Amino acid sequence: MTVCEAPGKVYLFGEHAVVYGEPAVPAAIERRARVTVEPRADDHVRVTAADLSLDGFTVEYAGTVDDPPDVNVPASLVDAAMGYVDAAVRQARAAADAPDAGFDITVESDIPLGAGLGSSAAVVVAGIDAATRALGVPLDRRELADRAYRAEFEVQDGQASRADTFCSTMGGAVRVAGDDCESIDAPSLPFVIGFDGGAGDTGALVAGVRALREEHDFAADTVASIGDLVREGETLLADADPTVSPSSELLDGLGELMDFNHGLLAALGVSARSLDSMVWAAREAGAHGAKLTGAGGGGCIVALDPSPETPTALSFTQGCVEAFRAELATDGVRVVEP
Numbered sequence: 249m250t251v252c253e254a255p256g257k258v259y260l261f262g263e264h265a266v267v268y269g270e271p272a273v274p275a276a277i278e279r280r281a282r283v284t285v286e287p288r289a290d291d292h293v294r295v296t297a298a299d300l301s302l303d304g305f306t307v308e309y310a311g312t313v314d315d316p317p318d319v320n321v322p323a324s325l326v327d328a329a330m331g332y333v334d335a336a337v338r339q340a341r342a343a344a345d346a347p348d349a350g351f352d353i354t355v356e357s358d359i360p361l362g363a364g365l366g367s368s369a370a371v372v373v374a375g376i377d378a379a380t381r382a383l384g385v386p387l388d389r390r391e392l393a394d395r396a397y398r399a400e401f402e403v404q405d406g407q408a409s410r411a412d413t414f415c416s417t418m419g420g421a422v423r424v425a426g427d428d429c430e431s432i433d434a435p436s437l438p439f440v441i442g443f444d445g446g447a448g449d450t451g452a453l454v455a456g457v458r459a460l461r462e463e464h465d466f467a468a469d470t471v472a473s474i475g476d477l478v479r480e481g482e483t484l485l486a487d488a489d490p491t492v493s494p495s496s497e498l499l500d501g502l503g504e505l506m507d508f509n510h511g512l513l514a515a516l517g518v519s520a521r522s523l524d525s526m527v528w529a530a531r532e533a534g535a536h537g538a539k540l541t542g543a544g545g546g547g548c549i550v551a552l553d554p555s556p557e558t559p560t561a562l563s564f565t566q567g568c569v570e571a572f573r574a575e576l577a578t579d580g581v582r583v584v585e586p
């Protein structure tokens with residue numbers, strides 16, 4: 249039995265624009281997906297999932313899933329979860345040159361599905377790591393991140409950047425622009441997350457931005473402006489001392505850029521009433537800045553506030569079902585049981 253776990257993430261800046269080669273800065277957070285893998289004697293794959301904001305389900309298949317699990321959640325969420333696990337299995341089989349390898353897989357996660365916190369990337373990263381280790385062919389982190397990206401790329405019909413999977417593999421804050429991925433120094437930022445209990449459809453949201461960008465020059469300019477603000481944010485982070493608590497001047501600077509980023513994402517049509525109201529609740533509570541995180545459409549916002557004001561305000565905001573602090577996860581994927 250091999251067990252690996254990988255963190256979720258928030259986007260400090262740059263989601264969506266990163267799909268077009270602009271830079272993005274995601275940061276890993278201490279909410280993890282844990283994947284347990286046991287090789288089987290046959291070529292079947294049996295997946296048991298728990299805590300995926302689902303009631304939990306078990307699916308056994310050889311090639312295709314014939315009987316969808318009987319669970320009290322939208323079929324699209326189950327399909328999405330299964331699609332990512334399936335793609336991770338294909339990558340692990342290819343990496344180990346073991347096309348007929350079968351597995352019993354258990355997925356547990358405290359990252360809500362499809363909510364902008366990188367749940368699918370964390371499941372894919374931990375899944376490929378555990379499955380390749382179980383087959384005796386552990387991958388180095390760069391190859392693991394690359395294979396996890398290919399799995400997401402396949403499930404999201406070619407509309408994925410390397411940001412989520414690289415961040416979940418490496419941990420900490422990272423900078424991703426096209427194929428260039430690197431870890432960057434960042435102080436531990438006071439992230440507060442608000443969750444509306446919902447989920448967005450990443451593929452549909454990315455396709456919507458693509459259509460707008462192709463139709464209107466001003467939408468293409470909006471995407472480019474997101475890239476400009478990310479570059480400003482990178483300069484602020486590069487000038488900061490990562491070993492001390494962030495100054496309120498730094499938080500003000502980053503927060504202003506986050507506010508701007510949220511406005512540009514809203515202009516691209518990927519915000520939602522629940523996300524806007526959580527963003528405004530955070531700002532009115534005195535957060536340095538707030539924005540949606542991830543693909544949008546529903547899910548989570550991230551705000552910067554070291555005080556208790558923002559979590560308290562969010563917990564009283566209509567449409568917010570959970571508000572919590574998230575620590576930076578300095579470790580990326582890690583082995584719980586070799």
Ligand code: MEV
Pocket residue numbers: 262263264265266267364366407408409410411412450454542543
């Ligand atoms: C989704 O978490 C982030 C997007 O930028 C898509 C991607 O980067 O693959 C919307």
